[in-house]
Amino acid sequence: MKLSHKLEYACRVLAQLGRSHGQEKMAHIDTLAEAEKIPANYLVQILNELRNAGMISSKRGKQGGYALSRRPDQIRLDEIVRAVDGELLELNLENDGASGPRVAEVWTKIGANLEKEIKHYTLDDLIADDAAQMYYI
Amino acid sequence: MKLSHKLEYACRVLAQLGRSHGQEKMAHIDTLAEAEKIPANYLVQILNELRNAGMISSKRGKQGGYALSRRPDQIRLDEIVRAVDGELLELNLENDGASGPRVAEVWTKIGANLEKEIKHYTLDDLIADDAAQMYYI
DNA sequence: TTTAAAGTTTACTTTTATACTCAAGAGCCT
DNA sequence: AGGCTCTTGAGTATAAAAGTAAACTTTAAA
Numbered sequence: 371m372k373l374s375h376k377l378e379y380a381c382r383v384l385a386q387l388g389r390s391h392g393q394e395k396m397a398h399i400d401t402l403a404e405a406e407k408i409p410a411n412y413l414v415q416i417l418n419e420l421r422n423a424g425m426i427s428s429k430r431g432k433q434g435g436y437a438l439s440r441r442p443d444q445i446r447l448d449e450i451v452r453a454v455d456g457e458l459l460e461l462n463l464e465n466d467g468a469s470g471p472r473v474a475e476v477w478t479k480i481g482a483n484l485e486k487e488i489k490h491y492t493l494d495d496l497i498a499d500d501a502a503q504m505y506y507i
Numbered sequence: 508m509k510l511s512h513k514l515e516y517a518c519r520v521l522a523q524l525g526r527s528h529g530q531e532k533m534a535h536i537d538t539l540a541e542a543e544k545i546p547a548n549y550l551v552q553i554l555n556e557l558r559n560a561g562m563i564s565s566k567r568g569k570q571g572g573y574a575l576s577r578r579p580d581q582i583r584l585d586e587i588v589r590a591v592d593g594e595l596l597e598l599n600l601e602n603d604g605a606s607g608p609r610v611a612e613v614w615t616k617i618g619a620n621l622e623k624e625i626k627h628y629t630l631d632d633l634i635a636d637d638a639a640q641m642y643y644i
Numbered sequence: 645t646t647t648a649a650a651g652t653t654t655a656c657t658t659t660t661a662t663a664c665t666c667a668a669g670a671g672c673c674t
Numbered sequence: 675a676g677g678c679t680c681t682t683g684a685g686t687a688t689a690a691a692a693g694t695a696a697a698c699t700t701t702a703a704a
Contacts, residue, residue: 371508371588372597373614375692381614385606399651406604412693418652430651431701447613451508460509467543469522473633476584477510477518480625487620496610512663535679549664555681567680568672 371459380416380454381447382406385496387426388442396428396435416454423453438493447491458485508596517553517591518584519543522633524563525579533565533572553591560590575630584628595622 383402390397399417403410417436420426427439438445451458459481465474520539527534536554540547554573557563564576575582588595596618602611 371510371592371595373508373599375599375601378598378600378610378614381610382604382606385610386604396650398649406606407601408604409693411695414652415693428651429701430649430699432649433702434650434700436651455508458508461515462510462512463515464512464544467519467523467545468526469519469543469633472635473515473518473522476628476632477515480621480628483624484617484621488617491613491617495613496606498609511661537679546664548666551681552664565680566672567670567678569678570673571671571679573680 374455376412376416377451377455379406379408379413380420380450381496383408383413383416384420384425384438384445384450384493387436387438388445388493388497391438391442396433396437398435402436419454420450423449425449425453442493442497445493446489447493447495448485448488450493451488458488511592513549513553514588514592516543516545516550517557517587518633520545520550520553521557521562521575521582521587521630524573524575525582525630525634528575528579533570533574535572539573556591557587560586562586562590579630579634582630583626584630584632585622585625587630588625595625 383406386402386405387397399413400410402408402417403413408416417426417428421428421436425439425445426436428434428436448458459477461474461477461481463470463474463477465471520543523539523542524534536550537547539545539554540550545553554563554565558565558573562576562582563573565571565573585595596614598611598614598618600607600611600614602608
């Protein structure tokens with residue numbers, strides 16, 4: 371069970387956008403790519419998915435750029451995961467063989483618990499400088 | 508974040524071995540493959556990894572086969588994951604860019620919590636027929 | 645109204661991991 | 675001895691992730 375780079379990039383770029391939330395100027399893709407050391411051409415796609423998921427807004431042309439479309443504390447971590455990576459814990463399960471059903475049951479429960487935990491984190495937690503305000507289960 | 512087939516297979520085959528735990532005869536790979544609908548040639552590798560991790564024992568030749576080397580309630584789910592899939596929640600993290608450190612911190616914490624939860628499950632939970640005896644966090 | 649600065653979209657390539665398949669070898673029992 | 679069963683290591687195919695590239699559209703300011 372690996373975290374994808376894409377998800378990490380998404381978290382990082384959103385954190386970056388979160389820091390400048392409220393400012394007039396929108397952030398440029400090249401600035402974001404630079405600040406977070408993400409390949410710009412790849413970042414393009416990620417920002418696209420985040421926009422389609424309604425987390426950020428964008429504007430073309432001069433004065434264009436990206437910005438959060440909601441307050442950082444209104445963007446939950448599980449949304450981010452789903453926007454770029456699909457289901458949180460994708461059980462690829464075949465649910466076959468003698469033990470299939472039972473095994474599927476257990477992992478489904480684990481997935482549900484993971485989801486419940488991840489829902490508690492918001493973009494604010496990814497911006498904060500110290501761990502104090504993080505939610506502990 | 509996807510569950511691999513390999514992990515599902517490992518869970519299933521261990522559950523199967525768990526059901527015949529205590530019996531005289533060892534289970535044959537072909538029987539296991541049949542019962543759990545796992546490609547026998549692939550199962551070979553999985554059983555190997557489980558043996559190297561000390562969860563099962565094996566014997567060659569006539570009367571040979573596989574068996575659990577511990578009681579089912581002594582085999583934790585997190586061990587199974589690690590035996591076939593490596594780290595539980597592998598942060599592929601680059602930990603780079605302005606937000607890298609903080610993002611890594613959050614995901615590390617999530618990984619730690621997941622580990623804590625998964626440790627509560629044992630092979631017994633994968634064998635049981637009803638959910639009643641499952642541990643709920 | 646032209647132009648340059650942005651984002652948008654789509655297609656392609658490369659790399660890596662998963663999920664297998666296969667076959668020769670080694671131990672064990674009768 | 676001889677067959678049964680695990681052991682080991684190499685090889686392959688498919689798919690997904692990660693990254694690259696370029697033509698296209700919109701916008702604002704000169």
